[in-house]
Amino acid sequence: LATAPVGAPPHSVDGFVKEFLHELNTNQGVPLSMSSVNDQYMALASTVRNYLMARWLETNRKVHENKPKTIGYLSAEYLLGRQLGNALLATDLSDIAEKGLALCGIDIATLRAQEVEPGLGNGGLGRLAACFIDSLATMDVPCVGYGIRYEYGIFRQTFVDGRQVEQPDTWLSLGSPWEFPHPEASVQVDFGGHTERYIGEDGRERVRWVPAWNVLGVPYNYMVPGYLNGRVNTLRLWSAQATKAFDLQIFNSGDYAQAVRAQTFAENISKVLYPEDSTPQGKELRLQQQYFFVACSLRDFIDHSLEDGFDLHNLPERITFQLNDTHPVIAVPELMRILIDEYDFEWDEAWDVTSRCFAYTCHTLLPEALEVWPTDLLGRLLPRHLELIYQINDHFLAEVREAFPGDDLRAHHMSIISHGQGVRMAFLATVAGTKVNGVAELHSQLLRDKVLPDFSALWPEKFTNVTNGVTPRRFVRLSNPKLSELINDTIGNGWVTDLERLKELEPYADDPEFRAQFAEIKAWNKHRIADLLRARDGIDLPDGHLVDVMVKRLHEYKRQSLKLLHIVSLYEQVLSGKIAASEVMPRTVVFGSKAAPGYAMAKETIHLINKVAATINADPILEGRLKIAFPANYNVTLAEKLIPAADLSEQISLAGMEASGTGNMKFALNGALTIGTDDGANVEIRKLVGDKHFFLFGMSEPEVAELGAQGYNPHSYYDANPQLKATLDLISSGVFSNGDRHLFDMVVENLKNQDRFMALADFDSYVAAQAKVEERYADQDSWMRSAILNMARTGYFSSDRSMRDYLQRIWHTTPML
Numbered sequence: 001l002a003t004a005p006v007g008a009p010p011h012s013v014d015g016f017v018k019e020f021l022h023e024l025n026t027n028q029g030v031p032l033s034m035s036s037v038n039d040q041y042m043a044l045a046s047t048v049r050n051y052l053m054a055r056w057l058e059t060n061r062k063v064h065e066n067k068p069k070t071i072g073y074l075s076a077e078y079l080l081g082r083q084l085g086n087a088l089l090a091t092d093l094s095d096i097a098e099k100g101l102a103l104c105g106i107d108i109a110t111l112r113a114q115e116v117e118p119g120l121g122n123g124g125l126g127r128l129a130a131c132f133i134d135s136l137a138t139m140d141v142p143c144v145g146y147g148i149r150y151e152y153g154i155f156r157q158t159f160v161d162g163r164q165v166e167q168p169d170t171w172l173s174l175g176s177p178w179e180f181p182h183p184e185a186s187v188q189v190d191f192g193g194h195t196e197r198y199i200g201e202d203g204r205e206r207v208r209w210v211p212a213w214n215v216l217g218v219p220y221n222y223m224v225p226g227y228l229n230g231r232v233n234t235l236r237l238w239s240a241q242a243t244k245a246f247d248l249q250i251f252n253s254g255d256y257a258q259a260v261r262a263q264t265f266a267e268n269i270s271k272v273l274y275p276e277d278s279t280p281q282g283k284e285l286r287l288q289q290q291y292f293f294v295a296c297s298l299r300d301f302i303d304h305s306l307e308d309g310f311d312l313h314n315l316p317e318r319i320t321f322q323l324n325d326t327h328p329v330i331a332v333p334e335l336m337r338i339l340i341d342e343y344d345f346e347w348d349e350a351w352d353v354t355s356r357c358f359a360y361t362c363h364t365l366l367p368e369a370l371e372v373w374p375t376d377l378l379g380r381l382l383p384r385h386l387e388l389i390y391q392i393n394d395h396f397l398a399e400v401r402e403a404f405p406g407d408d409l410r411a412h413h414m415s416i417i418s419h420g421q422g423v424r425m426a427f428l429a430t431v432a433g434t435k436v437n438g439v440a441e442l443h444s445q446l447l448r449d450k451v452l453p454d455f456s457a458l459w460p461e462k463f464t465n466v467t468n469g470v471t472p473r474r475f476v477r478l479s480n481p482k483l484s485e486l487i488n489d490t491i492g493n494g495w496v497t498d499l500e501r502l503k504e505l506e507p508y509a510d511d512p513e514f515r516a517q518f519a520e521i522k523a524w525n526k527h528r529i530a531d532l533l534r535a536r537d538g539i540d541l542p543d544g545h546l547v548d549v550m551v552k553r554l555h556e557y558k559r560q561s562l563k564l565l566h567i568v569s570l571y572e573q574v575l576s577g578k579i580a581a582s583e584v585m586p587r588t589v590v591f592g593s594k595a596a597p598g599y600a601m602a603k604e605t606i607h608l609i610n611k612v613a614a615t616i617n618a619d620p621i622l623e624g625r626l627k628i629a630f631p632a633n634y635n636v637t638l639a640e641k642l643i644p645a646a647d648l649s650e651q652i653s654l655a656g657m658e659a660s661g662t663g664n665m666k667f668a669l670n671g672a673l674t675i676g677t678d679d680g681a682n683v684e685i686r687k688l689v690g691d692k693h694f695f696l697f698g699m700s701e702p703e704v705a706e707l708g709a710q711g712y713n714p715h716s717y718y719d720a721n722p723q724l725k726a727t728l729d730l731i732s733s734g735v736f737s738n739g740d741r742h743l744f745d746m747v748v749e750n751l752k753n754q755d756r757f758m759a760l761a762d763f764d765s766y767v768a769a770q771a772k773v774e775e776r777y778a779d780q781d782s783w784m785r786s787a788i789l790n791m792a793r794t795g796y797f798s799s800d801r802s803m804r805d806y807l808q809r810i811w812h813t814t815p816m817l
């Protein structure tokens, strides 16, 4: 009896209500009549958790018993989104919960709205991690996600006079019902100090790391439920706490205040997510975060997931650690340190094990986004690891010289340690990983050819592609309930776990009845987002507009400025009488975007968008036919409502710059057409949906490279193109800035004189493609046909397919249990 897992409460309205009231009374300590919305939300979350609990225990029991190979997903970010809806879906409790709560006089929508999403990531990379762990659970693959429990996630964005102002994200303040802290399973992590050489009992020289300080990592477990399959995997996020050693210092030092400050110092490590998603600066605290969660995770797996006496020579049979970008790459020397210093492995044995335990995913092409840690900083914080990195490099460069005798320059180029710069983490990851993958076909090719060409020459078989994907549970089934119902009614519900089955919808693109239903759902989704934005932001979305959406982090390479030039150009043409307002296709452009707090150009672009919005939205000359909506604080929760309402998806990065994009996939799956460059996964989307149903524009990557090589001069485009000139000049005229002609100099002058991402070069082509959009949209029937085909042909972009590709090409394991 003691080993029998708890049973789940009965799967009925009665059973649910009983459990809910029990949780309300015993956990929140209130009767229903006196409970607050938050009490009710907390009790509801606990109730759903209780249904998942038996499955979680059972999953863990089976893993313990069968010892399958596990995927350890190492990611500094998980952008999970709200948990409640997903947990209800995974347990098939949505209807039961709604009915049960109604019996208690509670509207479940109110409780859903109470949840604060855990925003423990910046954007695409963090959201990808969340999709991947969802898919692995749904596919019955053993996986532990490891990361950091930031006390403050991505900042809350507000606008003050059109400018971005950041507020702390206090996501934990009303309680966090989805997490299970396990202080008893805390792990110690060491930092600083120095190393010593000594002779071991066996007469061999050994190294001892004598750290200067340490912290405690406290694990917080989250359930990762598979969709209706009884599996519940674990996401383990680490929180930093002061160790007893700190407490002792408090006791001994006499300087109580100083000692308490030391405690704060330890807890700072998991305090806040860094809001930069490129141009990493070598910040010591960031490296502390990286080592902190990686050291906790390796220790946790080795000490708690492996049976006593497990021979670590066999570690690769039990785990692959997938490195989500370079952020966790310090795990490589950490595993070497454990094997050599703690388990007495010889170098070659340790390297053999280590190099079979890791695989590396790269998410960028921007040179400035590649992490390089200054050696002095790394040596100060992790002296033993720096030594090991030097040693790894020595062995590696010996291999390079053997493969390319006499080619010293090549060895120099490939060195993990670049003199003057520091440790190139992408190189370290490539040397250590069994596999290196990019995140879309084009990106993987550019990775081979441009970022790591010497490495792909040395180890061609190491490089592979896995095109990203998104979870159909959250981004179709949950976010677009009406469309899901229509699909279910048409082809059954198998698509939720087998998204390629959306292909079966293709014939319905020509069915007038289906088209009408599809169009009605699009309209319903538009009303839903209109209601939300009115309540949330006081924004009005007019009826009957084309909904044109650009949501993603603000970056020059993503070219929000190009979208803005298009809008301002339309406005300019009406102002100057080149076209009548009645010729403007009724359109609302929706932006959603956060800028890194230190990224001045990005923040100025936000300011400009808001100022243009204020002017355009208020100008009667446009007769309400062109609107800009820029709701603040775009996040997963808003995405779930916004994406299903979109007609047009803006994916307009300079070709060769966006590694993949994943928003592009969500839009296509929800029946938006894409206007996009030949970049990232856009290439694959266009190939699948067909040219007729995709608005391609702009230079291709080779054309971009050639223009760059020739020497790009944006000013020549400004001089040669009167409409482009009139557009930029309108911004400089002061109409958007109360007559101030210089307010937006930073953005305008940059475009005219630098324009690193060639917005001006692609302007004409973009405007022409937008004209085609208008032409197509005027024929609603044909537009809806294309929208349906977008949905029907993009089932490939399920993260379930991505996970199958990782299993085959990288992890070499199959679903089990």
Ligand code: 26Q
Binding pocket: 122, 123, 124, 125, 126, 128, 274, 276, 277, 278, 279, 280, 281, 286, 327, 363, 364, 369, 371, 439, 468, 658, 659, 660, 661, 662, 680
């Ligand atoms: C690194 C060091 C220090 C501080 C911050 C960082 C940091 C943090 C986040 C660097 C990069 C990121 C995030 C990158 C990211 O989200 N990349 C996106 O990944 C998606 C999933 O693969 C792709 O679809 C996008 O194309 C890519 O931009």
